[in-house]
Amino acid sequence: MIKKFLSLQWKEFTRSSSFQKGIAIKILLIIAALYFIGMAILLGSGMFFLIREIYSDKYNIEVDPLVIVNNFLIFWFLLDLMIRYFMQQMPVMNIKPLMTLPIKQKTIIHFLLGKTTISFFNILPLFIFIPFSIVLLVHEYSALHVIAWFISVMAITQVLNFLNILVNKSNTVFYIIVGLLITLVGLEYLYINEYFDAFKISALFGMLFNGLYNHPYLVVIPIGLAIFLYRLNFDYLNKRFYLDSAISKQIKEVETSDLSWMNRFGTLATFLKIDVRMIWRNKRPKQVLIMSCFFLFYGLFFFTQKSYDNMPAMKAFASIFITAGFLFSFGQLVPSWDSEHYKMLMSQNIPYRKYLESKWYLMVLAVFISFILSTPYIYFGWDTYAMIAAGASFNIGINSFVTLFGGALNRVPVKLNEKAKAFSNTQGFNPTQLLIALPKMLLPVLLFYIPYFLTDYNLNAGIITLAVSGAVGLIFRNFFLTQIEKVYQKGKYKTIEAFSEN
Template sequence: MIKHFLSLEWKQFFRSASFGKSLAIKIFMGFFALYFIAMFLAMGIAMYPLLKKMFPDSDPFVVFNGFLFFWILGDLMIRFFFQKLPVMSVKPLLTLPIKRSKVVNFVLGKSVMAFINVLPLFAIIPFGVMLISNGYDVGTIIIWIITIILITLINNFLNFIIESLSAETELSFLPLIVFAGALFALDHFNIINISEALSNGIMGISENPLLLVIPLLILLGLYLYNFKILHQKLFLDSSLKTKVQEVKASNLDWTKNFGEIAPFMQLDLKLLWRNKRAKSSVWMLVLGLLYGLFFYPQPTYQDMPWFFAFIGIFVTGIFLINFGQFIPAWDSGYYKLLMSQNIKYEQYLKSKFTLMTLSVIILFVLSIPYVYFGWKILLAHFAAAIYNIGVNTHVILIGGSYNRKKIDLNQRAAFNYQGTGAVQWLIGIPLMLLPLAIFGLTYFLVGFEVGCLVLAILGIIGIIFHSKLMAFITAKYQASKYKMISAFDQNN
């Protein structure tokens, strides 16, 4: 049966509507994975001599185990924000004579082979080899490596339980952050020396293999609990139950001033007002506006004016980045219906452009008080706002033409990466790093004011050629319209 599941996964991977279009991205992500593997390998090899140099009076093995507490906390936080249960398309299988238990076991087993679980081995095993080569007992190190693997898998299944318990909570990440922060504080202020206790426990297991039964039982308990949760939800009608929600109405008559694009703007504004996932883009405005306070009050960053443009791009473009990267996936649930109407595609895209442009203008006005930290900051924000309007709005729309992942608007908002693909990560390069590189290069070669002028000129050029750029972008969307419809349907 597992052979059949693997065959289905293989066919799903290669027959996906987005496979051929994102092959280059998959190759890039492969190189990205190889980069991390190389980094972990280098870290594993260099760890022993590095610890020996930094802590000459301590045992490197004991010192390393003392840091495992912080690794476990960090690993769990990263998993919560980025790792999701690899649930395959199982609904078609539920009509076949296949036991649900086999399907659940395959899904859970597949999660074990996630890259985030395999990656630590490239550091742990070389470090273990270095320990053995320096006279440590082979059996002790092998048991230690097995213990670390078990801890990694415990984090894997613990993360899915936390995810399931917090799925309905809009700010589901707060309890985990508070809990992890409390543990870190208890250890940091020596109220409870958790790192030392954990280090002693791992050392005890390494020296007494019989104690391996403890992490094994914990892992088994977490696996069975995950099995129970998934087994209860694995029904054809499990997603048929709907929530009764009160519709929030608002007066959007002012949007009629925008002419033909008014209906689309109303659609987007209702989307932002009524759905948790989309509403998070609005709440991110607060984070974006306060972003500068992390840097500007510190004297260190006052001496780094080349960094002001990056902050300005982020502060004035937080909505553009957060909302724009999922165009047109926000409308994926009814995209087929939308495209079947007698509407001009250019009007649809123009409404998105107008909404993002308005957000940049509003955010720039609200960020004017940053002039308190210096007029250069205001100038950089102004240049960044023009660049966002003239360049980044068009870049984000071009990136949207490659979106192939559907967004379920009923899912939780906080740190929900459903609908996120490689496109969303790669688009950050031209959005953020390119203007930083342009500004930084101009700043070091000529000066601050000229750097701001170059960004502003690039933005003005984009505004001047807006009509031609929109015609080009519209053509790209029209060329991929049916591919997007097919991909969004495939994600149902």
């Protein structure tokens, strides 16, 4: 029966109407997967030697690389669980027709859960820890202990897999995981830099994972926990596996809000209200909004590292991202967000220009709010904050128009009511967006670096050029919107046809 399920899944995949359309995306995803697998193998093969070399050169001490890996495994698992929350989905299978056939309910559920165990998130750790375990064996670590430790790590990976299935609809759990990860990383950072006598979190959790290596019989604990969670998931699905619950309509109470204050924007208010309500009521745009807030912390990866002090172009790159979270994540899916009612919108007696302006104002407002929220970066110096301000100017005056133009080439719909994770869902994505993303990221770096280099490494020259480019874009705002409108109008009916096919 499992063989029959696999055959049905393959036929569904190859015979779907979107198979040919999405082949380019699938190729890109395969290339990305192969890249991450290759990097994982390199990491797993070189981790032992890299750890030993770092501690020998920097701290002048000899360490056991396995102990160091065990100390930081907790951070790996928490990060893994956080990424799974957004990226991993329950395998989609058309089970409604199967409910009326003489197929055992338990068989279908076992197949669904079995598919999750071989997801990319569970396979990738194999390419890290198998090479690492082989290196341990080559260096004469106990074979029994290494194998037991490896099985434990893989079992914990499956624990995270089944745990994610149970909690993936709970935002509260996600916030707890993020808060815990930030707290642990913060305490570890404070301990390393000796700001005060904080707990060495890595060593505390390292004792647990070292115990799994030192006492091989403890492997039964993670294995038992994985089996327990598998059974818990099985019972959860088994109790809800009924035809009436599958075909019945879900009634939801919709929260209303008074948006009459937007009427001051005239005809733009119609589209602005639609966007605000869409973000408020639907999971995917709401998660995109939440994730865009994380872009505000992007600068911490660059501004806190002394190695980037002599690389101002990279800081300029980071400055663009700090205020461009919503613009990049939400803006790139214009007009796909409106795909379900796009035909209705286009039939209204409202100029297309107003539709585009409403999207532009929404992105500009998000950039402005992000810039206000980035004020704490003054801590790193006024030059840094000036660079962020210049990046915000570029995002408003240039990147907003480039993003709108890219939307004219995007005819892949987004189904807001589909139960899918915001960032695993490839709806609305196409390879053209990758090409459109290049000028949004590379152009500001060039605009900063060229005058910076020509003026004998004058930081102010690069900042001023970046800021002025955004101001020039605002001056020619009407010209840009007019040209973008022409592109949208030219492909209007092709877009309607593409959205109607799905």
